[in-house]
Amino acid sequence: MSQPHPILETPPQVLTAAPAIEVIELRKEFRRKAPRTATGPRRRRIAALDGVTFTVARGETVAILGQNGSGKSTLVRLLSTLLLHDGGTAKVFGHDVFREPRAVRRLVNRVSVEASFFKKMSAAENLSYAARFYGISARETRDEIPRILGRVGFPINRRTEPMENLSRGMQQKVALARALLTAPVLLLLDEPTTGLDPRSKLEVQKFVREIRDVHDATILLCTHDMTEADTLADRVGIIDRGKLLALKTPDALKRHYGTATLEEAFFAATGRTFAEDSDEGEDDEDDEREVLA
C-alpha cells in the first residue's frame, strides 16, 4: 500500500499486484481541417497516439521525450481521464481508465506546463478549494496547505497574495503543491519545468526527486529537457508522431542507438532534432476547436 497521507482518512485504493500504468495498443485520433475539395472530405483524421504499448512499475519514474505534437500531452490527458480513447486499453493500478474513471481520479494528479489557477485568488485559496474536490475538508487542510507550500519552497508569507502577482516559477510550485495535496500515487508531469528560469527549474526538479525518493509515488514525466530526463528517470521513452519508438534506461537507450547522449539517441530514433516541431498529432485538438468555435 502507499504511504498514508497525513490528511486523508482513506488513502486511494491501490491494487498492489497491478503495475502503476499498463497501456496496450492505445490509440487516439483527432480530426483536422483539410482544404475543401470537390469530392473529398473537409477533414482528415490524424493519429495523435498510434498503438502505444508500455508498462510502468509501481514506484518507477519514466520520462517520455518527444517534440511538440508528438503525442506526449495526449497520453497524459488520456491517463488523466480528460480524453476518451479510440482503441486499446489503459489501466492505472489495475483500474481501467475509461471504465472506472472515478477510481483512477482518486489515484492520479497532474502538473502541466501551464500552472492553471484562478488568477485573482491566492495560492492558499486555490489549494483550499481544489482539495475539497478530492473530499478533503477545511479542518484537514488548515495546517496542511502551509506545510506543503513550505515543502515545495514557496514563501509561506505570500500564500494570501493573488496568483497573478506571483512569478511563473512560484505558480509552478503552487501547482506542484496542488498535486501533492491530494496524495496521488501516480503523478503525471507534463513539461513541468518548461519556461522556468534555471533556479526555479532546479528547485522543481529537486522536489520531483524528493517525491520519487521519499514517497511511494510513481511518476510519468513528459519533457523536452534531455538532462532532466537523464537525471530524474529510471527509464526514458521516445515518442514520435504518436508512436513510442523506444523505452529503456538512459544508458541502454544510448547503447541501443550507439550514441553518447540522449539527444543524439533521440535524433537517431526519430531522424529529427528537438528544434523541428511536428505539425501532426495533439495540436489538432486546437485546430478542431477553431473550426467549431
Place this chain on the structure above:
Amino acid sequence: MRSRAQLLRSELIGVAGVIERNLYLTRRYIWWDVAFLVWTVANTLTIVFIGRGIEASGGAIDVERVTTYLLIGAVIWAYLGIIFEFITETVAWERWEGTIEYTFMAPLRRSAHLAGMAAFAVVYGLIRALLIFGIVGLFFDLSLSNANFLAAIVVLLVASVSFAGIGIMTAVLPLISPEKGAQLGFVAQGVLLVVSGIYYPVSVLPDWMKWLAAISPATYALDGVRDALLDGADLTTMGPTLGILVLIGAVCIPAGLALFSAGERYAKRHGKLKRSG
C-alpha cells in the same frame, strides 16, 4: 472499499468546495458585483417608472399595482439572469481561467459539482434580488398591503430547481463549442424570459409563444410571486402552481444532468476540455 458514508461525505465536501471557491471569487471581484448591482437597480428603476409614465401621459391605471407588477418582473428577471449566468458559466469561466482540466479530472461527481454551482447561484441571486427589491421599492408606493412574502420566497425557491435544470442544459453548450456555446446560452436565456410574461401577462403573446410560455417555469414563478405579493395568496391556494413547478423541476434536473454528461463525453472524445483564452 470506501463506505457509502465516506463517499457521501466526500461529495458534500466537494459541493462545499464549489461554494467556497465562488465565495472567494465574489470577494475578489466585489467591486464588479457592486457596479452590476447599481446598474441593475438603475435598469429596474427605468422599467418601474413606466407605470408612473403611463399615468402622467393620461392613462387610467392603478399605478401602485402596475409599479409593483413591473418591479416583480424586473427583480425576477435579474434573479434568473444570475442563476443562468453562474450555471452556464460553469464551463466557460473555468475554460477561460485554465482550471477546467483540473476540475474535470477531480474525483468529484459532476452532479455534485453542478449542485454546488446551483446552490451558490440561488443564495447569491436571492440576496441580490431582495436588495434590488428593497432599494427600488424605496422610490415607489407599492401595492404590498396584502403581500405574503414567505409564500413568494417559497415559490421562487421551488422554481429555482427548474431554473437550475435549464441552466445545466445551457451550460453544456460551451463544452460542445467553446465560443458559440456561450453565445447560445444567452440566446436561450433571452427566449425563456420573453415568453414568460416578465412585464405583461402571457395572454398577450402570439399563440405560438403561448406554447413556450406553458412549459417555461418562469411563467409559473412570476404568476406565483405576483399572486403572493399583490393578492396575498398563500401556499395552499398556490398548490397547483407549485405542483407544476415541482413537475418541471423533476424533468429539468435529470434532463440537464443527462445532457451535460453527454456533452462531457463529446468534449472528451474531441479534446475540447483544453484551456481557451
